[in-house]
Amino acid sequence: MATISELKNAVRETLESRGVLGQLKARIRAEVFSALDEHRGARPSLSHENLLINELIREYLEFNKYRNTASVLTAESGQPETPLDRQFLATELRVSEDASSKTV
Numbered sequence: 001m002a003t004i005s006e007l008k009n010a011v012r013e014t015l016e017s018r019g020v021l022g023q024l025k026a027r028i029r030a031e032v033f034s035a036l037d038e039h040r041g042a043r044p045s046l047s048h049e050n051l052l053i054n055e056l057i058r059e060y061l062e063f064n065k066y067r068n069t070a071s072v073l074t075a076e077s078g079q080p081e082t083p084l085d086r087q088f089l090a091t092e093l094r095v096s097e098d099a100s101s102k103t104v
Contacts, residue, residue, distance in 0.1 A: 026068030030075035037076070046078050052092055054079045059089075 015021035033070075046054075050088035054077050062083075074081060090097050 023066045023071075026071050030072045033072065033076045050077075051079070051084075052089065055089060058083060059086075066092045 012021065014023070055071065058073060058079065058094065060071050061067070073079065089095075
């Protein structure tokens with residue numbers, strides 16, 4: 001019969017191998033930040049410029065597969081859950097995309 005310690009280790013290893021443990025930790029961090037922010041009062045409104053900057057940061061994080069960090073950024077910054085359209089970003093930032101830049 002397995003001990004509690006062995007069961008904990010088995011569950012931890014399984015969650016880590018599936019990539020779930022990191023997601024759970026990030027979600028817990030995001031919820032903690034959210035709970036702490038509620039007690040500090042309203043956060044300042046998200047300006048158009050900061051919305052664009054945050055979206056670029058989120059795109060960078062997603063591209064590099066830092067999804068846990070991206071979820072914390074989204075929760076803490078008040079960024080919309082749905083990413084902005086890439087074409088909208090390119091237009092707003094006056095960036096022209098070619099075939100090679102669209103893959104990045």
